[in-house]
Amino acid sequence: MNASRLAAEHVPDAEKAFFVADLSEVYRQHQRWRACLPEIQPFYAVKCNPDPYIIRLLASQGAGFDCASNNEIAMVLDVGGIDPSNIIFANPCKAVSFVRNAAKKGVDLMTFDNADELYKIARAHPGARCVVRILTDDSKSLCAFGIKFGAPLVTVPGLLAKAKELNLDVVGVSFHVGSGCYDPSVYMDAIMRARGVFDMGADAGYAFKLLDVGGGFEDARFEHAASVLTQAIDRYFPERGDIKIIAEPGRFYVSKAFRLAANIIARRAPLTAAPSQAPTDASDDQPKVMYYINDGVYGAFNCILFDHQVVQPYVLSMGGSFHVSDAEATHTSSVWGPTCDSIDCVSPKTVLPSGLQVGDWLGFDNMGAYTVCAASQFNGFEVSNVIYTTGGVVGSSEVRKALVGFAAEVDERAVFSST
Numbered sequence: 001m002n003a004s005r006l007a008a009e010h011v012p013d014a015e016k017a018f019f020v021a022d023l024s025e026v027y028r029q030h031q032r033w034r035a036c037l038p039e040i041q042p043f044y045a046v047k048c049n050p051d052p053y054i055i056r057l058l059a060s061q062g063a064g065f066d067c068a069s070n071n072e073i074a075m076v077l078d079v080g081g082i083d084p085s086n087i088i089f090a091n092p093c094k095a096v097s098f099v100r101n102a103a104k105k106g107v108d109l110m111t112f113d114n115a116d117e118l119y120k121i122a123r124a125h126p127g128a129r130c131v132v133r134i135l136t137d138d139s140k141s142l143c144a145f146g147i148k149f150g151a152p153l154v155t156v157p158g159l160l161a162k163a164k165e166l167n168l169d170v171v172g173v174s175f176h177v178g179s180g181c182y183d184p185s186v187y188m189d190a191i192m193r194a195r196g197v198f199d200m201g202a203d204a205g206y207a208f209k210l211l212d213v214g215g216g217f218e219d220a221r222f223e224h225a226a227s228v229l230t231q232a233i234d235r236y237f238p239e240r241g242d243i244k245i246i247a248e249p250g251r252f253y254v255s256k257a258f259r260l261a262a263n264i265i266a267r268r269a270p271l272t273a274a275p276s277q278a279p280t281d282a283s284d285d286q287p288k289v290m291y292y293i294n295d296g297v298y299g300a301f302n303c304i305l306f307d308h309q310v311v312q313p314y315v316l317s318m319g320g321s322f323h324v325s326d327a328e329a330t331h332t333s334s335v336w337g338p339t340c341d342s343i344d345c346v347s348p349k350t351v352l353p354s355g356l357q358v359g360d361w362l363g364f365d366n367m368g369a370y371t372v373c374a375a376s377q378f379n380g381f382e383v384s385n386v387i388y389t390t391g392g393v394v395g396s397s398e399v400r401k402a403l404v405g406f407a408a409e410v411d412e413r414a415v416f417s418s419t
């Protein structure tokens, strides 16, 4: 509303696109996690959305962090009050200087999936607690990682022998079933393989104490995934004694927490095909109008290209009104980003009210995972700002208390408002 009013008063940049981050959403996801997977400590995958308030909130709730680079480690430690033992350096292929930096920062837990990594760790961080990342079935996911990471089981005994020879401590096993996993039954097979690797560890003279079940959890299938995972762990690790179980969820925690508001900055008619080329029956269903908004695939909507997402715009405000009647006439439209590249298409075909004009606002839900973090400033368009809220009635005061209570200083610039 504020943005609309300022834009109407011609305040420069008032129409800039912005995210609204509802931190209570992250808090609720954590409660869901605790209810369904009480035995598993989540190590939030920072790459998914390295927002400092998300990191702080999750730290206050006892989560650890999965980092993949020096900068991610710095982002977590810069929050203050987070012990480096609550970080896993979960990138199996690290620059040797990064391994050295981890040692300096007290980050000991790190993954590997190849022999060269063991040589690097032996050289740069001999006291590390190593975790072997194994290959599992990731074919049931939006983003598979197996082509790049994960040791095939046949290579594991050799790797463990090499680790022993180098005097390294290997403490456990990790895997990742792929990000955006849509068939949680793959956890059963993954845990079975992890069990096999625990036995290989014993054969190599190690007593593994850590099982890291990775990420891949999706909001919509979370309860199902948690139940498959719990059954798998009960089946393959019936007497787990002092084995610590962790996970590396990213998307699950943040996907729903961010929404994006974008302003319609331009509108034009699509190029129509010559009548002779036009298919006779499909004409009604082709976009009648092209809307151009002020964030696109080089910015927040990079998730369309990198994360295989399909986004659905809805009307936030039209002609200054926040209420759009269901009776409003609609037409098929396309929605485009602001850059001069034609790949910058947000939605090739969607139904929107015919009355939408330049200056109106579109909204997009589920914009928290793999969005802001990978946005570029291509063509001079800035990354959209984030406005934080601690949510409405449910959870708001708990979230504020958790944020204020955790870490020494509270950032004075942070203005938490209730929606």
Ligand SMILES: *Cc1c(COP(=O)(O)O)cnc(C)c1O
Pocket (backbone or CB within 6 Å): 045, 047, 048, 066, 090, 091, 176, 178, 179, 180, 181, 214, 215, 216, 217, 248, 249, 250, 251, 252
């Ligand atoms: C990306 C990544 C994650 C997070 O995956 P989600 O599907 O977002 O839960 C966890 N662990 C590792 C090693 C990753 O690369």
